[in-house]
Amino acid sequence: MANVIGIDVGGTNLRVGVFEGHQLIQETRFQADFSHICHTHSPSQAWEKIISITSTGIRNVLVQFPDVQHIGMGFPGFIDPNTQTVAQSPNFPGLDHVNLAQDLGEVLQKKVIVENDALAAAYGEYCLAGKPDTGLIYIGLGTGLGGGLIHAGRPFAGQHGVAMEVGHIIVEPNGRPCGCGNNGCVEQYASASGVATSYHTLSGQRLSAYEIAQRADDGDALALEAYRQAAIYLAQMLATVVKVVDVPNIVVGGGMCHAWHLMKTAFDIQLETDLIPVLRGKLSVTPSHTHDIAGMLGAAQLALLHNTHLS
Template sequence: MSDLTLALDIGGTKLAAGLVDADGNLVHRAQTPTPDGDPEILWAAVASLLTDVRSAAEATIGAVGIASAGPVDVPAGTVSPINITEWHRFPIVERVETATGLPAYLGGDGLCMAMGEWWRGAGRGRRSLLGMVVSTGIGGGLVLDGAPFHGRTGNAGHVGHVVVEPDGDACTCGGRGCVETVASGPHLARWARTHGWAGADARQLAEDAAGGDEVALRAFARGADAVARTIASVAAVCDLDLVVVGGGVAKSGALLFDPLRASLQTYAGLDFLRGLQVVAAELGGDAGLVGAAALAAHHGRFG
């Protein structure tokens, strides 16, 4: 294995790239806002970032790991991020390999978050885990038996669209009652406003809940219950060791985790689910880069 892996994280608001060593340490990091414009303007920003980060390398780079907002198509090497409308089936793997001369490996951003936490974060030493991001949207990824689980297209683990309310609100995915329509930050705030809360956004909702506001506390409890239902369902299917939760809403700490863990005791009734741990993510915004490098390392070892 080479000394360094070049990692790329593509999101709707920012592009990040970094160098990760063989022990999973992020030794260099750079980022830039995701530009608006046509596909080639966006690609030019990515290519420039890759060039800048490669110039900081003081050791051999062996491969590139790519984390991208989805949907992704891993077999085709393309991405069609919902929040980057300029890119539809954009051939990111081909472009990166041509620009760098290195093999490139693609994963969804939720999968790479899970891989990062499994390698260097809260999930170290565990065999099977769900990484879950609870923020403006809800996403996730699965590491099963110590390996990334892509599924057929690369979109496995997209837990934000587990249905928790069959007669619930319409979701942007085209379905109805997804956990994202209940527990994501904007939906927490929207529900609270319909029940008399006068605040602006999820950040203020968390502040008010911490101050004892009854409606804000109910909003967090309702969202936490929906997340617990999702976790219980996924854990029953995948026989997980651990669930790692990150993202903006998860930064509210006990406001989310205390009712979540309490609800999980209700829903996770099978013997093999008892004692399932739900913990806060440790790597923050670096998880995608570290996980993208872990993904590349895995493919380098196992093909």
């Protein structure tokens, strides 16, 4: 079985995994603060740096695995399923209508498939769960908040690549401004950056979500409140989503999974309150137990799926 590369792009790092089937053979991490680059450079300069950093990282891996023919990448943003262009990336401002698959493929001289990062993670979780017939919803809690839906065995991106962009469901009318251009999106409250903003509002201190979780574990009331608020907004959003997409399996992943124990009680209470009665007690909401490889695996498997579909 030929090796496949799956890439997971985060706000501050780039993770490149080499897979044989579902088995991770090697993972390499690169510092790649694309968010900072986009905030401090013009769009064209930022794009050049992103392509340069990404291609260099992948090339280093290809030296060890020259037989790789398929490369998949999960990238945060609205990915047009027909053209593979990044229509917009709310957390990487300025990256509008850039063709990541084409530009990166030309540099590497290999075909690259690009999918939304949360959709890639959803497919990875789906594969590792044994491809359940009932499908799966994935909620990714990281710097931002993403979602992915696997339905009838296929990733569902929607007509314009914005299906399951649940982070941009408005939960607080006229609330905090969001990178997507709206205000009050759940991403601004239930993501790592949202928790940091909530804690700053409550305490006047600027800390990372990880540091806030440590304080919460030590009994800091304001840190606990920041995570409680995140849990409530997340549950309200998810209760809305499952009323539209009746899928019983929900996996919560991303970097904030380490703090799920701080959110679970408030989340469960709010979800039970907001669900319609027919759905109460029928959802399975679990934190990911895939050691954070789902994004890379899903990207790799989607690259294979895409090429199989074309052949």
